[in-house]
Amino acid sequence: MQQAAEAPPPQGIAQVVATGMGRVLVSIFVPVVAFVVLWAGFLFLKDSGAPKLVIVVVAIVWGIGGVAMLYVVANWLTEKLPPVWYSRILPFVFVGPAIAILAFYLLVPAVLTGWGSLFDATGEEFVGLDNYVYSFSNPDMVTAIRNNVLWLVFGTLFSTGMGLAIAVLVDRSRLDRVAKTLIFLPMAISFVGASVVWRFVYSFQPEGQPQIGLLNAILGSFGVGPVSWLTSEPLNTVLLIVILIWGQTGFAMVIISAALKGVPDEMLEAGRIDGATEWQVFRRLIVPTIWPTIVTVATTIAILTLKIYDIVIAMTNGNFNTQVIATLMWKQAFTFFDAGRGSALAVILLVAVTPVIWYNLRQFRGRAI
Amino acid sequence: MSKIRWSRVAINLTVLALIVIWTVPTLGLFITSFREKQAIFNSGWWTAFTDPQGAFTLDNYEKVLFGGDGLANAFLNTLAVTIPAVVIPILIAAFAAYGFAWLKFPGRRILFITMVALLVVPLQIALIPVLKAYLAIDLNGTFLAVWLAHAGFGLALATYLLYNYISQLPKDLIESAALDGASHFTTFRKLILPLSMPALASFAIFQFLWVWNDLLVASTFLGSDKEVQVMTQALVSMTGSRGQDWQLLTAGAFVSMIVPVLVFLGLQRYFVKGLLAGSVKG
Numbered sequence: 001m002q003q004a005a006e007a008p009p010p011q012g013i014a015q016v017v018a019t020g021m022g023r024v025l026v027s028i029f030v031p032v033v034a035f036v037v038l039w040a041g042f043l044f045l046k047d048s049g050a051p052k053l054v055i056v057v058v059a060i061v062w063g064i065g066g067v068a069m070l071y072v073v074a075n076w077l078t079e080k081l082p083p084v085w086y087s088r089i090l091p092f093v094f095v096g097p098a099i100a101i102l103a104f105y106l107l108v109p110a111v112l113t114g115w116g117s118l119f120d121a122t123g124e125e126f127v128g129l130d131n132y133v134y135s136f137s138n139p140d141m142v143t144a145i146r147n148n149v150l151w152l153v154f155g156t157l158f159s160t161g162m163g164l165a166i167a168v169l170v171d172r173s174r175l176d177r178v179a180k181t182l183i184f185l186p187m188a189i190s191f192v193g194a195s196v197v198w199r200f201v202y203s204f205q206p207e208g209q210p211q212i213g214l215l216n217a218i219l220g221s222f223g224v225g226p227v228s229w230l231t232s233e234p235l236n237t238v239l240l241i242v243i244l245i246w247g248q249t250g251f252a253m254v255i256i257s258a259a260l261k262g263v264p265d266e267m268l269e270a271g272r273i274d275g276a277t278e279w280q281v282f283r284r285l286i287v288p289t290i291w292p293t294i295v296t297v298a299t300t301i302a303i304l305t306l307k308i309y310d311i312v313i314a315m316t317n318g319n320f321n322t323q324v325i326a327t328l329m330w331k332q333a334f335t336f337f338d339a340g341r342g343s344a345l346a347v348i349l350l351v352a353v354t355p356v357i358w359y360n361l362r363q364f365r366g367r368a369i
Numbered sequence: 370m371s372k373i374r375w376s377r378v379a380i381n382l383t384v385l386a387l388i389v390i391w392t393v394p395t396l397g398l399f400i401t402s403f404r405e406k407q408a409i410f411n412s413g414w415w416t417a418f419t420d421p422q423g424a425f426t427l428d429n430y431e432k433v434l435f436g437g438d439g440l441a442n443a444f445l446n447t448l449a450v451t452i453p454a455v456v457i458p459i460l461i462a463a464f465a466a467y468g469f470a471w472l473k474f475p476g477r478r479i480l481f482i483t484m485v486a487l488l489v490v491p492l493q494i495a496l497i498p499v500l501k502a503y504l505a506i507d508l509n510g511t512f513l514a515v516w517l518a519h520a521g522f523g524l525a526l527a528t529y530l531l532y533n534y535i536s537q538l539p540k541d542l543i544e545s546a547a548l549d550g551a552s553h554f555t556t557f558r559k560l561i562l563p564l565s566m567p568a569l570a571s572f573a574i575f576q577f578l579w580v581w582n583d584l585l586v587a588s589t590f591l592g593s594d595k596e597v598q599v600m601t602q603a604l605v606s607m608t609g610s611r612g613q614d615w616q617l618l619t620a621g622a623f624v625s626m627i628v629p630v631l632v633f634l635g636l637q638r639y640f641v642k643g644l645l646a647g648s649v650k651g
Contacts, residue, residue, distance in 0.1 A: 042513070045511070045512070045513040046507075046508055046511055046513050047511075052445055052446070052449050055449065055512065056448070056449045056452060056453060056512075059452075059453035059456075059457075059512070059513070059516060060452060060453055060456050063453050063456045063457035063516070064456055064457075064460060067457065067460045067461060068460060071460070071464060071554075075552075075554045079552070088474070090472065090553060090554075091468050091472040091473070091474035091477070092474065093464075094464045094465060094467055094468030094472060094553075094557075095464070095465045095468035095469060095472075095474075095480065097461050097464070097465070098461050098462060098464070098465030098484075098524055098528055099465070099480060101461065101520065101521050101524055102483075102484065102487060102521070102524055102525060104521065105495055105499060105517075105518065105521025105522060105524075106487050106490055106492075106494070106495055106521065106522070106525070107483070107487070108498070109494060109495035109496075109497075109498035109499055110490065110494045110495065112497075112498040113494050113495070113497055113498055116497065116498070166384075166387060169380055169383060169384055169387075170384055172377075172380050173380050173381050173384040174381060175381060175384050175385065175388065176384075178388065179384050179387065179388050181634070181637070182388050182391055182392055183387065183388070183391050184637075185391075185630065185633065185634075186391070186395075187578075187633070188578060188626075188629040188630050188632070188633035188634075189582070189626050189629065189630065190581070190582030190583075190584070190601055190625065190626075190629070191582065191584070192582070192584055192601040192604050192605055192622075192625070193582075193601075193604065193622045193625050193626045195608070196398065196604060196608065196618055196619070196621070196622035197394045197395055197397075197398045197622065198394060199608065199612070199618075200394070200397060200398055200401065200615060200618075200619065201394050201397065203615070205410075210410070210411055210412055210413070211413065212409060212410060212412070212413050212414070212615070214393070214394070214397060214413070214415075217413050217415075246391070246394070251644070254641055254644060255644060255645065258641075258645055303489050303491075306491070307491045307493065309584070309585050310584045310585070310601070313584065313605055314584075314604070314605050314608055315608075317609060326491075326493060326585075329493050330493075330496075330585070330588070330589075333496065333497050334496075334500075334588075334589065339497055342496075342497055343497055345493075346491070346493040346494045346496070346497070347494070349491045349493050349494070350490060350491055350493075350494045353489055353490070353491060356489050357486050357488075357489055357490070360485055360486070360488065360489065361482060361485060361486060364482065364485050
């Protein structure tokens, strides 16, 4: 502080010019070096034939060190600016990289996909809304939309409903900790892994052979012949939805259970003293109090069902009329290389989640940012 | 009094039934993965203990890991994909969260709202253009391509989660740091980052589970080359080509589950905190 107050020592013109030049040079030199280092890391990671372990270590160093360096250099440069400009530019040093990445990976691609959906398979000829007409008239696609509606309705309803029921039940049971952990656990498992678990449950052997799938074995013990579950339409889609419910009920349960802890006991006691039955307490007092949480959970699961992809691919690969929009989108885009139709299907998915985006934004308007 | 006791018994029994329903499918997978192929097809896994047709074996694991399916290689690939894909976006998101929470600049509101909107955008919307960009610079099929894609797709959620945390830190703390002469950069590095560790941890767990369990991004940007494919891809190709080889499928599925399940059980507390901080991902 004191040094700054002192008058600068007298300098010759040549010296002033030299330090000025020096500063400018350093200001250019440092970012250039930083950029070169980052770029060299990028090229190494892109093309290197080095062992995986080496590449991963370099990637971690590059990911943390390189990114940190980027911010340090940007901040250092900003500090060289006059104070007014410093405070103007600094926020963009903080948020700029995130904005740029989001723009590159989501915003710009969304626009490009929207534009691309108006072109033919190769992306050269403008075809107007043809891809959308195809999407809503092709029988496969109509089935996919029907299936997605099944996923949306049953998946959301049962995951949320059972999550709520279990959350209420478990809190009154002695087994609460074990039950919560075990029901929540499928959240950690990939949909692909979960699909293998359930393929085995649904496994089918021709009549007369031992049934090794749990479901057919149970049927068999009641004297009912084996059912080829995954090829019977539309039952098969419902059975795939069961896998989602198995995975997501735990999520719903944990969130709703936390909300239940926030329901004031006095309110429930007051209800009981007034003569309400347990069901009335649940229906009239508990549910309305935690309704916002239930809505949040349901929307989260609803989005998941609209984009569902892994379960269908791993269970049936979309055969036997189990296809959904996301699996058809991938097939059109990356198996048949029809960028136009693939893009149109992606846009349809985006439109399907728009109500949720709108809802999220409306929730947000109330908050100060 | 006895009515209450009966309802308590009923509740405990129902919960017990739920536990059984939720656990039995996985238990079947686990037991089957240790049975011999012949035994698997001759009798249900539930008879494995009462009517042992064959002894338990570790052969299935050896075959699936080091045989033609090469799951050991896929396991390493999954690790190689996951760790950097978790690490890279964290700092970027933390800086952005601090900027949105504590710095004032024109366009802040609209930029933040755009980010909230991007939270639930299905990433299918981005696949084709990003793939085209990758092909143009010959990036496709590399781990780098997948790391950056996961970083990009996870960034909105990361920033949002961290914003929720960082914006709730006491205002006095940041102001007193400024009075002491600390720049925003120093405040962020010395004060905010260490204080935000719980939030960083919960995002890291999210992103870890998300990337480890992902199939869509890997299939799109890694392609089907066996040398680089991750475990979800390997499992899906097994369900296609050898859907009846239960001894291999069950062992393979179990290998793919073990790491996320351990992470999940070990760090469940942070995971739940992250969930409760409001997280929906597109």
